[in-house]
Amino acid sequence: MNAIELTKKLIGYNTVSPNSNVEVMDFLTETLESIGCEVERVEYNDPAGALKVNLIGRKGPNSSQRGLGLLGHIDTVPAIGWSDDPYEARIVDGKMYGRGSCDMKGSVACMIETASRFNTADLHAPLYVVITADEEVGYFGATAVAEKSKTFNEHGFPQYGVVGEPTELKAVYAHKGAVRFSVTAYGRAAHSSTGEGDNANLKLIPFLSEMRDIYEELMSDPQYYNAEFTPPYTDWNITLSDGECTANITSPRSVCNINYRPMPGDDIQYWIDRGRNAAEKYGLEFDLFINAGPVRTPPDAEIIKAALEITGDTKPHTVAYGTDAAEFAKHMETVIIGPGSISQAHTVDEWMAIDQFEKGTDIFCQFVDRFCIS
Numbered sequence: 001m002n003a004i005e006l007t008k009k010l011i012g013y014n015t016v017s018p019n020s021n022v023e024v025m026d027f028l029t030e031t032l033e034s035i036g037c038e039v040e041r042v043e044y045n046d047p048a049g050a051l052k053v054n055l056i057g058r059k060g061p062n063s064s065q066r067g068l069g070l071l072g073h074i075d076t077v078p079a080i081g082w083s084d085d086p087y088e089a090r091i092v093d094g095k096m097y098g099r100g101s102c103d104m105k106g107s108v109a110c111m112i113e114t115a116s117r118f119n120t121a122d123l124h125a126p127l128y129v130v131i132t133a134d135e136e137v138g139y140f141g142a143t144a145v146a147e148k149s150k151t152f153n154e155h156g157f158p159q160y161g162v163v164g165e166p167t168e169l170k171a172v173y174a175h176k177g178a179v180r181f182s183v184t185a186y187g188r189a190a191h192s193s194t195g196e197g198d199n200a201n202l203k204l205i206p207f208l209s210e211m212r213d214i215y216e217e218l219m220s221d222p223q224y225y226n227a228e229f230t231p232p233y234t235d236w237n238i239t240l241s242d243g244e245c246t247a248n249i250t251s252p253r254s255v256c257n258i259n260y261r262p263m264p265g266d267d268i269q270y271w272i273d274r275g276r277n278a279a280e281k282y283g284l285e286f287d288l289f290i291n292a293g294p295v296r297t298p299p300d301a302e303i304i305k306a307a308l309e310i311t312g313d314t315k316p317h318t319v320a321y322g323t324d325a326a327e328f329a330k331h332m333e334t335v336i337i338g339p340g341s342i343s344q345a346h347t348v349d350e351w352m353a354i355d356q357f358e359k360g361t362d363i364f365c366q367f368v369d370r371f372c373i374s
């Protein structure tokens with residue numbers, strides 16, 4: 001199995017998060033079976049009704065050891081404004097271009113090449129390759145795997161997990177969480193000259209003022225800072241939409257979305273409740289749709305120590321973005337490490353450097369050597 005060739009094929013499937021991923025997961029089921037994995041499919045319908053498949057490939061013995069999971073996602077963010085077809089991989093000047101090349105089809109391909117290099121008979125503890133849906137929109141695939149997998153129910157979760165998000169192959173022990181809620185005001189559209197409308201934006205304004213106060217509190221009070229992270233504060237990012245209502249119509253509907261990134265030790269519920277209570281006070285609709293906590297594996301945990309030995313780094317790192325570790329780290333000792341750079345993820349003309357494929361596969365293989373062989 002060759003990770004570069006496999007990545008090219010994976011980029012050919014449009015797996016933007018809202019799409020059903022059945023086709024690519026059928027292909028990956030065959031791929032995992034062809035390298036000697038038993039494969040479980042964990043399926044669910046997303047809130048819009050699209051069928052989502054998650055895969056758990058398992059290779060190795062039925063032993064009391066719980067082994068290692070290589071953990072990736074197949075969904076991508078949308079591709080708008082690309083100079084070429086985002087779903088046709090191209091290699092130019094040592095870079096592979098295509099949506100998902102970096103985040104994280106390239107890494108998933110490295111995991112599969114890694115699993116292909118080991119014979120089942122040589123594994124003393126099981127090796128898993130887990131491929132999820134809906135990472136980019138709230139870790140829903142990882143949550144479904146954790147809740148519904150028969151494999152993990154029967155054998156237990158792997159003891160150790162490697163979440164292969166792009167970290168330039170540096171070991172990451174902690175990241176911020178992701179909380180997202182929307183607050184909606186309803187009014188009535190009318191020509192603004194008639195006096196008969198009801199402007200939804202006006203209803204939102206007092207709520208927005210309180211959200212700005214929370215933002216300023218979180219940015220200015222050092223008790224909410226965490227020096228392990230860059231930046232050391234959360235975001236309380238406020239976005240607004242009234243559907244681009246034109247200025248001579250009273251806005252019938254106005255929505256505020258807030259994104260909050262909790263850090264380890266934060267009282268997440270307190271901040272959610274402040275948003276909810278403010279919404280209720282002004283008669284607005286409140287909808288919490290992502291609530292994923294932060295991740296922090298102790299820097300002296302086995303998996304982090306192993307990652308430092310493998311990479312030759314002196315200390316593990318933190319990142320500000322979230323990953324499926326938000327779910328998986330509840331069940332296994334987890335490190336986040338993978339090929340590619342987050343600065344190329346989600347970009348127009350996303351790419352991954354070609355040398356990252358071999359380096360990524362090599363590092364994943366060293367984790368397998370450590371936790372499944374010796």
Ligand SMILES: [Zn+2]
Nearest residue numbers: 103104135165
């Ligand atoms: Zn990702």
